[in-house]
Amino acid sequence: MCGIVGIWDSRGTRSISRDQLVRMNESQHHRGPDETGVHLAPGVALGHKRLSIIDLATGQQPLFNEDHSVVVVFNGEIYNYGELIPELTALGHVFRTRSDTEVIVHAWEAWGEACVERFRGMFAFALWDENRQTLFLARDRLGVKPLYYAELPDGTWLFGSELKSLLAHGGLARQIDPRSVDDYFTLGYVPEPRTIFSSALKLSPGHTLTLRRGQRAGAPRPYWGVRFSGDNPISAEEAQEELVRRLKESVRLRMISEVPLGAFLSGGVDSSAVVAMMAEQSSGAVNTCSIAFDDPKYDETRFAQQVAERYRTNHHVDLVQTDDFDLVDTLATLYDEPYADSSAIPTYRVCQLARRHVTVALSGDGGDENLGGYRRYLLHLNEEKLRSALPLGLRQPLFGTLGRLYPKADWAPRFVRAKSTFQALARDTVEAYMHSVSIFRDDMRPQLYSAEFKRRLAGYRTADLFHEHAARAGTDDPLSLIQYLDLQTYLVGDINTKVDRASMAHALEVREPLMDHPLVEWLASLPSNLKVRGGESKWLLKKSMESHLPHDVMYRPKMGFAVPLMRWFRGPLRARVRQALLDGELGRTGFFERRYLEHMVDAHESGRRDYSSPLWALLMFEAFLRRVGGETTQGLATPPGARPVEEAAVQAA
CATH class of the missing domain: 3.40.50.620 (HUPs)
Incomplete structure (x- = not known):
């Protein structure tokens, strides 16, 4: 397990600052404290931080092929490398180490971009082929290992295992993407391929990105996707x-x-x-x-x-x-x-x-x-039975009205807390599932955001992302569909x-x-x-x-890996939450409606509502702003292709 970084000049062979590369590499020292390796050549620089696991003596990186025309930096493990070495040796490749990393360079020489289809494991790597003037980035099928990348205005590309490595370069703009903010407050994280900054991206799981010097960059290419066929006749x-x-x-x-x-x-x-x-x-x-x-x-x-x-x-x-x-x-x-x-x-x-x-x-x-295994799967399947029995045209007005009128009874026994269920039944399958995993739900986010921030969003909805994934799922089976959505x-x-x-x-x-x-x-x-x-x-x-x-x-109830947020925010963290939400960095952004922030803090402290998860999301967003920062709404770009949206009134629910 390691950390990788790199700088690549897409337009030529301009010299690259060693200091910038080292700064990027050292920002990830925690990922690989055992060894450090760098490679600098005209127009390309690669860095590596190593946590030694396999081939302790000779597995150092960056690692080259026999004539030093191909070099790779790699984070992860190729578990079937022992099977690939004899196959590649039979093709004439000479191995000088016992590491899984060396399999990558020879597999590239043998099979090109299709090499990733032969690997079984978790990986993110960057490979430079001098003869082909090609930079090749790849990420494993399930997205176990991360890989961030960005193209700067001058044609320089940056990549690394963590976003902090790109920020350490010094040339990456910190303009916050409003879509990513909405995704975060919906889901609690920024989903692939976006990052919180509009200037950087994540390489999606099961994708590669091929960049050739002097050519226009193409889009990332998928090389794998799971298909929920459900047609296995096994007993x-x-x-x-x-x-x-x-x-x-x-x-x-x-x-x-x-x-x-x-x-x-x-x-x-x-x-x-x-x-x-x-x-x-x-x-x-x-x-x-x-x-x-x-x-x-x-x-x-x-x-x-x-x-x-x-x-x-x-x-x-x-x-x-x-x-x-x-x-x-x-x-x-x-x-x-x-x-x-x-x-x-x-x-x-x-x-x-x-x-x-x-x-x-x-x-x-x-x-x-x-x-x-998730409890929400059982709930969704039960709701889906009712959704399938009634057309959306009937469910929307009936359950939509009940969802608006029914009180949010966080204090009541679970069997009478029906508001969220009514809201889910008023939606289609995909949006109902997104509703079940949301932190700030559809009725909360319009109250959370300021009028200016909603204008910048210009109608973007995280539900659009879920629908895009659902369209690629290739299944109508209720359980398989939401499993696919969770995998993505x-x-x-x-x-x-x-x-x-x-x-x-x-x-x-x-x-x-x-x-x-x-x-x-x-x-x-x-x-x-x-x-x-x-x-x-x-x-x-x-x-x-x-x-x-x-x-x-x-055969026992599922507990999960939880912490007592509700008690924290009414007890030892009460003052901190109030200060962070009402007097901290959140107000400076101009993203949020202060009246709704005040409502959430007051209602939670009094015990009228349980806003544990939304308050935690806001607390972590404020901590992000203090630690990493970014531009305010004045620096926000309107999402491409977005449509205007009517401003919603802020209500203290």
């Missing part, structure tokens, strides 16, 4: 056996390491299944790490302990105080962009714990998206971003067996009734693991 019993076999193989590939290796063990079924597969294939005791909370409402360690005892792991537990809120500014620095998943706090702490014992940790991330948005923008930044902050490599792309493709071929059955989420995985894991671990 339930056969599917259970096949899942165990495939999961074991995926775990085995990710246990290749020359440094200490272990696993996160939360006590949930995904991480527990990974640990079980590791223990059954390991010659020694597996290292496992868990976070304990001092509040039993958030603590799952008793379930993790059951798995640790069953497989006799070397189990390490760290106690985290539920008032562990001192990381707000640290998170803003780590993530570079606004990021509002509060579980980043315990994720940061479990990575901190793991790094004291191992350098590589396996996780259960990706299980919910690929196996149908939430998994990449939230989960993978959270784990990458939290782990890299501690120079820890995290590997995700449940995101192995052959496994993902196979799971997508299965009918939905093998994933959710009889109201039981993740049915296939649980049935498959019944002989491997304790019953209590699998």
